[in-house]
Amino acid sequence: MNINRKIVLKKSPEGIPNEGDFELIEEKIEAPGENEFLSKTIHLSLDPYIRGVITGRHIYSEKVNIGDTIVGRTVSEVIESNHPDYQKGELVLSSNGWQEYGISDGEGVRKLNGHQGKLSTALGIMGMPGLTAYAGLLTYGEPKEGDILVVSAASGPVGCMVGQIAQIHGVEVIGIAGSDEKCNTVRDVFGFKDCINYKTEDIDQRIKELCPNGIDIYFDNVGGDTLDIMTRNLAYEARIVLCGFMTQYNLSTPPPGPNLGPIVGARAIIRGVVVYDHYDKQDEFISKAGKWIQDGKVKFIEDEVIGIENTPAQFCKLMRGENFGKTIVTMQ
Ligand SMILES: NC(=O)c1ccc[n+]([C@@H]2O[C@H](COP(=O)([O-])OP(=O)(O)OC[C@H]3O[C@@H](n4cnc5c(N)ncnc54)[C@H](OP(=O)(O)O)[C@@H]3O)[C@@H](O)[C@H]2O)c1
Numbered sequence: 001m002n003i004n005r006k007i008v009l010k011k012s013p014e015g016i017p018n019e020g021d022f023e024l025i026e027e028k029i030e031a032p033g034e035n036e037f038l039s040k041t042i043h044l045s046l047d048p049y050i051r052g053v054i055t056g057r058h059i060y061s062e063k064v065n066i067g068d069t070i071v072g073r074t075v076s077e078v079i080e081s082n083h084p085d086y087q088k089g090e091l092v093l094s095s096n097g098w099q100e101y102g103i104s105d106g107e108g109v110r111k112l113n114g115h116q117g118k119l120s121t122a123l124g125i126m127g128m129p130g131l132t133a134y135a136g137l138l139t140y141g142e143p144k145e146g147d148i149l150v151v152s153a154a155s156g157p158v159g160c161m162v163g164q165i166a167q168i169h170g171v172e173v174i175g176i177a178g179s180d181e182k183c184n185t186v187r188d189v190f191g192f193k194d195c196i197n198y199k200t201e202d203i204d205q206r207i208k209e210l211c212p213n214g215i216d217i218y219f220d221n222v223g224g225d226t227l228d229i230m231t232r233n234l235a236y237e238a239r240i241v242l243c244g245f246m247t248q249y250n251l252s253t254p255p256p257g258p259n260l261g262p263i264v265g266a267r268a269i270i271r272g273v274v275v276y277d278h279y280d281k282q283d284e285f286i287s288k289a290g291k292w293i294q295d296g297k298v299k300f301i302e303d304e305v306i307g308i309e310n311t312p313a314q315f316c317k318l319m320r321g322e323n324f325g326k327t328i329v330t331m332q
Contacts, residue, residue: 004030004099005024005099006025006026006099006100007022007069007098008022008067010022012055016319017316019313022311022312022315024308029101031080032103033082036081036083037080037082037083037103038078038081039079039094039102039103040076041074041076042076042091042330043119043328043330044123044308044329044330045074045127046072046311046327046329047072047073047327049061050072050315051249051319052249053071070097071098074093074097075112075122075123076092076096076102077091078091078092086106091111091119093122098308100308116293120302121300125160125161126289128275129156129161130285131285133162135275136219138165139278140239140241141166141219142239143171144169145171147172148214148216149163149166149171149172149219150217151174151175151218152176152177152198152227153177153221154182154186155182155183155185155301156325157300157326158221160300163186164190164191164297164298166217167192168292173191173193174196174207174210176222176226178197178199181324182197183197185301203225203226203229207233211235214238215230215233215235215238217238217239218230218234218238218240219241220240223242223245223258224247225247226247228258231259231260231268234266237267238268240263240269240270241270241273242271300325301326303318303323303327306331306332307329314329
């Protein structure tokens with residue numbers, strides 16, 4: 001009953017991580033100190049940036065060393081508190097990492113008592129990935145009625161929110177995703193005009209058919225060949241928002257970059273988005289997104305497993321690109 005199960009780093013992954021890079025260990029649940037609280041993890045978020053944290057390449061987080069618990073955002077319930085601001089029974093967005101229980105001094109913690117809808121969305125479309133989509137699209141994509149937007153990794157929490165928020169702003173949206181099943185969901189659930197399966201279709205040819213006047217906004221979650229092809233299909237004064245590089249996270253050295261020459265001809269603007277610059281928009285985003293979900297304007301999917309012991313396999317699946325929807329671990 002008083003055992004905490006946690007996943008620690010066993011060895012630094014080379015290439016795509018595998019389950020042997022992680023180890024499940026058990027230890028006694030610690031008691032919270034003064035001005036601290038103990039919480040029980042309900043949902044754990046698995047995100048691509050964790051791959052960079054493990055190898056020390058994520059500039060905003062400290063490296064996870066061998067034997068350390070893997071980091072991650074969690075939805076948890078306060079079960080014991082010596083902190084004046086947190087009471088037993090409160091639900092919080094915390095950073096317990098890959099473990100069933102965590103201790104916090106309240107730094108970086110947000111209360112979820114008024115959270116609307118499914119709790120796990122606080123880690124996905126209503127959480128950091130959703131805010132990335134909202135801030136990146138509205139701040140740098142500058143969507144206008146009648147624009148055409150293309151987004152890669154379209155079935156994930158960032159991609160599906162970019163596409164759905166763009167549609168709310170009168171933009172026509174095309175997705176790019178890695179399977180027919182993902183593409184069907186992107187069209188049928190998220191309402192995109194179309195979705196290209198980059199593993200079986202010629203993206204360049206399909207983009208030319210679907211966007212004969214070029215792309216006004218490209219929201220890039222992957223880099224690589226897809227980014228290269230998009231730069232050659234831009235409309236005049238297009239905006240490119242660089243958000244993520246899924247094609248590179250498992251490489252030890254970055255590949256040669258795309259030719260950015262066509263950016264000049266199209267008078268396009270490229271902007272990088274980093275979600276940490278946009279937390280001032282969090283309250284505004286959560287209140288709008290909550291209403292959009294309630295009104296049926298925004299939908300979501302989750303790729304969920306149950307049990308801390310399944311975390312490494314679920315993370316490796318995400319890093320192979322085989323996740324379908326926001327990757328979540330729910331505790332037993
Ligand atoms: N800039 C920021 O502040 C910020 C914040 C949050 C997230 N991000 C970035 O946004 C992107 C999407 O994040 P997310 O949480 O929504 O993830 P996600 O879409 O749930 O998962 C990543 C997806 O990337 C796709 N992918 C394409 N090429 C891949 C490859 N070579 N290997 C593995 N996967 C590949 C896969 O979908 P397909 O099968 O459809 O290809 C995979 O499902 C990531 O690049 C992430 O790092 C950036």
